[in-house]
Amino acid sequence: MYSCQRRMKVCIPLPHAAVRVSLLVLAVQLVLLVCGGQASDNIKRCKLFSESPKEVNVLRLLEPLTNQNFSVEEKNGKESYRYQFQVCGDAGKTPGAGLVQIDQNGKETETVIGLYTVTQAIGGSDWVMLIYRNGSKYDGHCSQEMRKAIVMISCNRNVAAGTLRVVLEDRDKERDCFYLFELDSSVVCPALPSQLSAGSIILIIGFVLLSVYLIGGFLYQRLIVGAKGVEQFPNYYFWTHVGNLAADGCNFVCRTRGPEEQPPTYSGVSTEPEEEPECDDHLLPM
Template sequence: MMRAFSIFLILSFLTVLVFGADQKGCTFSKHLDSKAKKGEAQLEVLKGKRFKATDKYYSYDIGICSPAVDTEDTDKDIGVLQVNKTDPSQTKIVGRISSADIMSGPDWVILEYNKGDTYGSHCRGEDGNTPEQRRARIMFICDMSAPDEVATVLEEQNNKTDACYYLFEINTAAVCKKQPLITVGLSVGSILLIVFFCVAAVYLLAGCLYNRFVMHAKGMEQIPNLSFWEDFGNLEADGCDLVCRSRKSRQPRTYKGIGDDQLGESDTPNTDEHLLPM
């Protein structure tokens, strides 16, 4: 048992020695702020992947924080390697993993490799004499619908006196901002409505059963508190009248009869005297 455990420890140690340098990945010493750490976290899923890109004259091997070409005789620090299509023996190191930089935004991350091979006739620096070193900028764009992660050569910016670079683009969902999970739940109003209808159903069912089997009611009489519900509309109207109306109710008109004192004496002379006996 101890022998097997010792062999396991030796194999683990050898694995670390052989592959440890390759698995260190990128170290971003220039940027230590929160944005750089966020971009590094987004890039974590893509670390160790390799891509190929081509343009008219060259092909490019790209490694994401890992060697671009995994062969015994190739420098393990190469992040991007340029290969001439017509003569594959002509290669240029575009950028090195040990000189990596990172920038990030809401839906993009840029991984930059610096300290590649020096240029020849162009990109001579500000003084026009010192040749610049090549650099690679790998731009990861958020694309949730991207079926495959494919690297594309956008441009080789070598018309400047300084800050020349190779620009690559990779569409991937790995750098997309994680959307919060949407939890579908009931609102307070929905819960109150459900409780109300449940209570109403229990009230109606229990009341009907009580009136039918205990009070021996039939037909409409089985409805609990039937007289109250029959007068419910009138009770609402009375309540509304009491609460909402501010004017006093009109008093009923009274009609008085016309008395004899209100009648004036007739101007017509009394002509009934001839009916009296003489």
């Protein structure tokens, strides 16, 4: 194809259809690559407390939960707090804060419970424990150590991302105080085992092979051989004679001896030739 401009009278070759398709495929691949890179960057914002391949793999399970803000309110007498949580993202106004506590009684002051820049990820068979450390220091509890948030993410196949729940705040001790939260999600659920039996798998494989044989044979007969009508069916002459071939095979296997003579229908009829009676007249004296 050529595109000719009247003024310049110059014919410019346009890209072939195959080239256009290739360019479209390349553009789609670039978009997928960019999207995949962005998703990976979301998880990379979490800085693991102790870098290890196992914790990195556990953290990758939570990638679908990134860029989501989980919030829950808790009232204890006159006190009212709202907790906000994000997976590897800023949950509040403080940069790097993955879980914050907002006091709703006064000026809505924000207290950092844990930073996602100091993260620990522990995984089990159907759960992930996400720990954010180095939060704001306690005023008069836990020897004024830094706060720590523990988010227990449990398997629930019915929800992609459930509701954040406050379990407890353990601060009545000298060391290792923490806030404990729960969250249900299907992203931490293990893969379901295959429910197909061996027979079902064999049937599926056989159906696939049969489909490939029919489609491939049809295309070969039509495009390469140039067959028309029913002759486009692969191995048409073989399948039209398969009944006769089966009958010949059965005849060869089952009939091991040659044909036998039928027994006589009447007892008076014999199949053996009758012998002529011997004549003893020549022995008599003349």
